[in-house]
Amino acid sequence: MSRHATVAPPVPAPVLSVVIPTFNEAANVEPMVDALARALEGISWEVIFVDDDSPDMTASIAKALGRLDVRIRCVHRLFRRGLAGACIEGILSSSAPYVAVIDGDGQHDESKLPAMLQILQSCDANLVIGSRYVGNGSAESLGGFREYVSRTANALIQRFLRVQVSDPVSGFFMLRREVFDAVAPRLSTVGFKILFDIIASSRGSLTISEIPYRFRAREYGASKFNTAIGLEFLGLLLSKISGNVVGPRFPIFVLVGSIGLVVHLVALRLFLNVFPDQFPWCQTLATFAAVAGNFVLNNMLTYRDRRLRGAAMLRGFGKFCLIAGTGAVSNVGVASWLYYQHSTWWISGVAGALLGALWNYVMFSEFVWRTRCI
Ligand code: GDD
Ligand code: MN
Numbered sequence: 001m002s003r004h005a006t007v008a009p010p011v012p013a014p015v016l017s018v019v020i021p022t023f024n025e026a027a028n029v030e031p032m033v034d035a036l037a038r039a040l041e042g043i044s045w046e047v048i049f050v051d052d053d054s055p056d057m058t059a060s061i062a063k064a065l066g067r068l069d070v071r072i073r074c075v076h077r078l079f080r081r082g083l084a085g086a087c088i089e090g091i092l093s094s095s096a097p098y099v100a101v102i103d104g105d106g107q108h109d110e111s112k113l114p115a116m117l118q119i120l121q122s123c124d125a126n127l128v129i130g131s132r133y134v135g136n137g138s139a140e141s142l143g144g145f146r147e148y149v150s151r152t153a154n155a156l157i158q159r160f161l162r163v164q165v166s167d168p169v170s171g172f173f174m175l176r177r178e179v180f181d182a183v184a185p186r187l188s189t190v191g192f193k194i195l196f197d198i199i200a201s202s203r204g205s206l207t208i209s210e211i212p213y214r215f216r217a218r219e220y221g222a223s224k225f226n227t228a229i230g231l232e233f234l235g236l237l238l239s240k241i242s243g244n245v246v247g248p249r250f251p252i253f254v255l256v257g258s259i260g261l262v263v264h265l266v267a268l269r270l271f272l273n274v275f276p277d278q279f280p281w282c283q284t285l286a287t288f289a290a291v292a293g294n295f296v297l298n299n300m301l302t303y304r305d306r307r308l309r310g311a312a313m314l315r316g317f318g319k320f321c322l323i324a325g326t327g328a329v330s331n332v333g334v335a336s337w338l339y340y341q342h343s344t345w346w347i348s349g350v351a352g353a354l355l356g357a358l359w360n361y362v363m364f365s366e367f368v369w370r371t372r373c374i
Helices: 026-039 058-068 083-092 110-121 144-160 177-186 194-201 227-241 250-274 279-302 310-340 345-368
Strands: 016-022 045-051 072-076 098-101 127-131 173-176 208-212
Touching (some): 016 026, 016 083, 026 045, 026 058, 026 110, 045 058, 045 083, 058 072, 083 098, 110 173, 127 194, 144 227, 173 177, 177 194, 194 227, 227 250, 227 279, 250 279, 250 345
Parallel strands (some): 016 045, 045 072
């Protein structure tokens, strides 16, 4: 037996880690801790806030509470954004046998946590989902449009990934930690929806139980959900349908590329209206507009979690132009070579374009929107 095992622990180790992803939830931190302390009385628990360097100082508030109460921890992430990635890091930082994920804005019902733990401890399931769409659960407070989006996302997941649970986009769930550890290397850090990724990536090996809860209204702060997150979800869904052959960013990257083509044509038409005899110049300007538009959209959508700002954005744009230029040269080279080997014109064209797109995609991820390791 190791020397440490003979030393009595000063505080009992937590049975349950509650992971709370936060971005700009300063006003919600203390009420969340109070609510957890009330709900989890008699259970040995800890809470792990995972904050993406919120400008409203959420992390400082969580750490200040952590100085008063050993059960409160904060993982403070720099240079990263994203709900799924935050949940993954939080869960991986836990050593408790059971881990729950719950939103930090009070919209999930923490009073369900003991019942969820009970189900796991009695081995009736190894994943318990708080669901808005079973029994007396409700998603009313989500608002009409968001509830429609949520139900559509659930229906897509149920249909295409054959996931048989009522609320696979729920952000409220609890599982055995070793179940998570086993699936963690296959999870995507992109996006908002970690639960359906866990279920789909576990390939049918989970026993799942659902308990109803009523989604509550937010009292402080605002939702981080937006159109870009909706797009990210579609990318992740396509990626999972393809069995991870296509990365979750690639569908968004292709969409941005297609928008670039439209921008190019619209800009060319406008420039030609002004300078009807200057086609080469108009084409040059239109190309520049399309490249700049693509850079901005990729920065906003495809690489949202690694978004460049200020001087880094200017440097990134320089590298982007260089890479896209090289991509264009190889595109034209390969397409022309195929064409002179007597391939059909459109096959040559598409092959060149695909090669160029693939080159850009790989090089952008590597050199323009690199993850910064800390
Ligand atoms: N660390 C981190 N990084 N946390 C984030 C980020 C991020 O980029 N974005 C959001 N969060 C945190 C919020 O601070 C909050 O605690 C929680 O994640 C949920 O975010 P909300 O912005 O409040 O989401 P919502 O209420 O609109 O969406 C709810 O419904 C979805 C399904 O319809 C949530 O329950 C989602 O988890 C759920 O998938
Ligand atoms: Mn919320």
